[in-house]
Amino acid sequence: MVTSAQPQTPPQYLPDENSSHGAHGPIRSATDEYTGKKRKLIYPPAPQPSPVPVVDNHAHLDFRDGLVQPTPTEVMDAAASVNVVGAIQVATDLASAQYTIKAIEDEPRLRGALAIHPNDTVKLAADGTLDQAIDTIRELAAHPAVVCIGETGLDYYRTEGDANWEIQKYAFKRHIEMAVELGLALQIHDREAHDDVIATLLSMDRLPEHVVFHSYSGDEHMAAILNEHGWYASFSGVVTFKNNDSARRAAQVMRPELLLVETDSPFLTPHPHRGRPNAPYLVPHTLYQLAETRQQSVEDLGSVIFQNTERVYGKFEID
Numbered sequence: 001m002v003t004s005a006q007p008q009t010p011p012q013y014l015p016d017e018n019s020s021h022g023a024h025g026p027i028r029s030a031t032d033e034y035t036g037k038k039r040k041l042i043y044p045p046a047p048q049p050s051p052v053p054v055v056d057n058h059a060h061l062d063f064r065d066g067l068v069q070p071t072p073t074e075v076m077d078a079a080a081s082v083n084v085v086g087a088i089q090v091a092t093d094l095a096s097a098q099y100t101i102k103a104i105e106d107e108p109r110l111r112g113a114l115a116i117h118p119n120d121t122v123k124l125a126a127d128g129t130l131d132q133a134i135d136t137i138r139e140l141a142a143h144p145a146v147v148c149i150g151e152t153g154l155d156y157y158r159t160e161g162d163a164n165w166e167i168q169k170y171a172f173k174r175h176i177e178m179a180v181e182l183g184l185a186l187q188i189h190d191r192e193a194h195d196d197v198i199a200t201l202l203s204m205d206r207l208p209e210h211v212v213f214h215s216y217s218g219d220e221h222m223a224a225i226l227n228e229h230g231w232y233a234s235f236s237g238v239v240t241f242k243n244n245d246s247a248r249r250a251a252q253v254m255r256p257e258l259l260l261v262e263t264d265s266p267f268l269t270p271h272p273h274r275g276r277p278n279a280p281y282l283v284p285h286t287l288y289q290l291a292e293t294r295q296q297s298v299e300d301l302g303s304v305i306f307q308n309t310e311r312v313y314g315k316f317e318i319d
Helices: 072-080 094-106 118-126 130-140 162-182 194-203 220-229 245-253 280-294 298-313
Strands: 054-059 084-090 110-114 146-155 185-191 211-213 232-235 259-261
Touching (some): 054 280, 072 084, 084 094, 084 146, 094 130, 162 194, 220 245, 245 280
Parallel strands (some): 084 110, 110 146, 211 232
């Protein structure tokens, strides 16, 4: 009897004597933020490869999780083994922006997105350095491999209070203006702030050609608003979670030409590995779920999503 090989964790994510155990950036907590339980810090086995090329729309490679921290090239080598041919490395502050510039220079399969995260805008405003930080992002975003301003937006979950939300809105508008000025896409962080995010976008005189709601968290009614305005919904591993029927209904509603897919790694690891470390090589799990949800073949939906990705960010090389 012939049996198929058991899926294996990519070697780049297996700790050994040559692994990089030192962190050059932030470290994801070993405790689950929702349950308070200790997380299993071993990277999951690789999923079935995507039958068509796919790009991870949103990843944070500067965050360490698990027991190793692969280099950008090691990350993309592991991703390539399952036909993930590119990724958008996303900055959230000045330190990760500098990391992103080096990563996109070292690894041609990566593209960059730069911004000050909405929660960080409040911290910077408190010490009077917010405008200076946004100006620095603007300077760095002139790099030819930076294709996006993000993640920017509003977060009412971690930062409370009208005064703080006004700071976030101010910074959000400045990022939108920056994306328009530079002709770049915009990636939005929207957490428990749907109405105000949409109101802010609609208040602007001009918007970038491509507006992306990263790790889409709205319902099907909000999806209809995105459809109306031609804004993209990028789905992360949350669409695979068993209790998230709302995300799957939204995925059904979205126009196919406005769909993207991401990991938001090292966070939001897709089912069946929820809570474990995440990385771009795991994005096929989400692509397979989207295809099942929309009752499309992975080949057909994946091809459309890849076309969408290249429309937003430019071409990616395919071996």
